[in-house]
Amino acid sequence: VLPQIGFVHRGLEKLVETRDYNQFIYIAERICGICATGHSIGYAETVESLMGVEIPKRAEYLRIIWHELSRVHSHLLWLGLAADAFGFESMFMHCWRLRERVLDLFEKTTGGRVILSVVKVGGVVRDIDATQMAEINAVLDGLKDDYTKIMNTLLTDTSVKNRTVGVGHISTEDARSLSMVGPFARASNLPYDVRSFGKGAYGDLADFQPIVATEGDCYARVKVRCLEVLQSIEIIKELAAKIPAGDIEVAVKGAPADGAQASNVLEQPRGECYYYARGNGSKNLERMRIRTPTSQNLAGMTVALKGCDLADVNMIILTIDPCISCTER
Template identity: 70%
Template sequence: ILHELSRVHSHLLWLGLAADAFGFESLFMHCWRLRERVLDIFEATTGGRVILSYVQIGGVVRDIDADTLRWICDKLDSIEGEYKEICATFLKDSSVRSRLDGVGYLSQQQASELCMVGPFARASNVPYDCRVLGHGAYGELSDFTPITSTGGDCLARVEVRCAEVNQSIAIVKELAAKIPNDGIGEKSKLKPAVGAQACNVLEQPRGECYYYALGNGSANLERMRMRTPTTQNLAGMVKALEGCDLADVPNIILTIDPCISCSER
């Protein structure tokens, strides 16, 4: 649930930054105003607003009771009406479309060849999303289909993220109704054997994140490696920038939702 709420807050943050990039300051503020409600949920359930420190090996630090789950769903319901208006502005307002439509185009073939991930890839009709693998609670969903667009431009990337927020809200509501009342389990204390290794992928808001760990027999790993989605998408960003107008550079760069510090891990 908190993973999908993180996607909602991340996409709202990104939509606000995108609005700021093309000079729509009031739209920027409305996006971040709704994001604050999601951060309120984080604070009430984990004690943090962005850095949560909530997950541990084998489960979570504390359970979320039924009353809090209902409050979370009510909080999300309060967002949906206003969020619909924000999406309509992004996708239908003529001044917004003039800055995004046809800008930074990447075809499906280019996105596949450059191994792009996340909304950046799905906006070029590459239907890859780690959540289809059904890991964790995603295997409990009645249905999940990655959201894609054939547009391949900045407008399509906005369209995909707008739709993913609604999809994440629906996922949270479905999982909140299915979450078992069986406690949080025991904290695990693991010492991976020398040479023991494991890898996994997770669909972060920006796209697939790949994790690799190598043990050495102690509680401290020999090696821990993360390949972040920003690193994976830099080649696509460079391609999208080719031949663009200087005024469109900020919009195109923001379409991959870059985290530069992530690319240095």
């Protein structure tokens, strides 16, 4: 298997040279519609690190709440497509029905359903009041109950196991040597999740432990993503219960120093996303480099596909969940 990319490359990183750092955040959001919030947070945190800006604690909580909601929305979208591939047409509809509840929460708290445009360098542009926070909790409680029934049905179904168990296997050693990230890596017993360590760690903001599986096959990848939906719901509810009062943004003035450099990592729904920025003394950055999780996982995908039956190709690629939009940024 030889992945061929670049046919729809958009050159978004180059645009950073012709936009000031406040304008580029709207381009960063459009790297990928599903991961839009994550890309805006990752870019903003990189520029904030570049300029020595510390955002208010409340803004930090709000960013994570929206980001984890995006993870729920992304995984539900994926699960619906997976159910359709397994032949569960009605389950596909149920998964996307639950996803609509998350999109409705986005619309009520930000005004957008896919591209939220709520993150800025220095914080966030909107707050979530107590009434909206209570509604988020209520919606997630109902969603959790409905989703658990769907998840249990999918993971215990014989036909699903026949299509996924032992298919597209990746060992822990291969996952580590190929530097795989996200649910793809964690399904091979590699407990690598940026939310648990380093710059992207939630730390004392939320109780978090990576979800891993040991089998390394398609079934393990389905199981990890399914369980991560429930985990994200619990993270959101924990943050909503203890979010501090205060400002949601700080004023950011000036420009990054000439030669200043900064990097940042963020756990997107598909895995670790790396950001690098370099300033030149003006408001236009000199360089912006983004490494998306799909780019990192292409090597692992070729190993998973090697020697498989032709009928299993679709299932293997589906459980890896590559994003063409992120890769062709």
